[in-house]
Amino acid sequence: MSKKPLILVTNDDGITAPGIRTLIKVMNRIGDVVVVAPDSPQSGMGHAITIDDTLYCREEHIDNGPQKEYSTSGTPADCVKLAVHELLDRKPDLCVSGINHGSNSSINVIYSGTMSAAIEAGMEGIPAIGFSLLNYNWDADFGPTEQYIETICQNVLENGLQKGIILNVNFPSKAIKGTKICRQANANWVEKFDKRRSPMGRDYYWLTGEFINQDNGEDTDEWALEQGYVSVVPVQFDLTAHYYIQELNNWNLNG
């Protein structure tokens, strides 16, 4: 019998979130699971790391599963760094992050703690996938995602992922028709700030906003999700817009 793969599981909603508990359950069918996740919700943390503060970490026993678990006081990216460089004996064969409660499709990938953990693992050379469900409710039904998660993870374990590639997988909240490989839709948030005055007389704001999809393409994640497909976007951490280098070389920047 071949050795089981070592799978690192993390998220940004915190170690007790229903999404990560589902993901742990599915991963236990595939390999040896180690969970290193934030001890409290870290949504919207982007790719934040803890560089000027202490990082706490403790072992947890949350359910009776075979996995080993640790919670940390850090961000999702911190969790991956700590797992890889301190807690694990060997490099994991796979890192999965999520299942996030809410969308990380299109431009949301930029703000996503879930995806930052997966990207951090990708930077370490570990095949990595972020999973998200388009449902913010804490009691959302993650059941229909399980079979797709297992299939996608088995494919990544068998085929590998080219260095520098991370998968961003989003699940629709409606009945699932299948899977589509997509590009990130060109969409954005139009913010509205709700201005209030505190009982102490200080002005403060709540950030709210409306999501606007400006992209009509039928090859985008937003389109696939709208149609009831699971969207799979290959994401990279080389942010260089290579196609624009020639344009800039025409500028006179040396006075």
Place this chain on the structure above:
Amino acid sequence: MSKKPLILVTNDDGITAPGIRTLIKVMNRIGDVVVVAPDSPQSGMGHAITIDDTLYCREEHIDNGPQKEYSTSGTPADCVKLAVHELLDRKPDLCVSGINHGSNSSINVIYSGTMSAAIEAGMEGIPAIGFSLLNYNWDADFGPTEQYIETICQNVLENGLQKGIILNVNFPSKAIKGTKICRQANANWVEKFDKRRSPMGRDYYWLTGEFINQDNGEDTDEWALEQGYVSVVPVQFDLTAHYYIQELNNWNLNG
């Protein structure tokens, strides 16, 4: 006389950092300046946003310059959102972020609060540039950067930047030879955690690490900076690895 451009200035080291004070001084030569910056250091915040907490903002008078200034309790990305959607009467013609105390070249762009503010502005359709100096000292000499910053900003104001492109500009800490348009080097951090025990008996960690440049290319930002050039990398927020979509289409993800 033509109308002066409206320039939004922000950073991640906080509104009183010497880097942003230099940037404000240079921008006052070019346009009408509004500063919206964090009230305390936010380094390593990546593209974090404040979504479940209050955001404070107040007007500041830090020096006798002509600029208008606000500090906020938020992240660099929050500052840009608040500026564009609440504080400014019109869309700025340019957003500049920095000058960061320390490098945001190569993979550091992923963790950078300085660049997340510039990227947020780019997402709003505002031409945006992040500036960083490869010197972490609070009393670093920003003088040699001033002429280059002015030239780069004038070029962006005259030529514009294609929607979706943001410039990541890093200055060497040695004598400057000129400017190079570059790609992001393939480099990474190898983390080391310094494990300690608190007086109360809890284990905790400090994150430390060593920067490893694995990229020998002479078209990278790391190479340019090493040689004494200012590196200019065009950065994008479409994270899709378009070249990998065909590969994934060969996988069997629908079981």
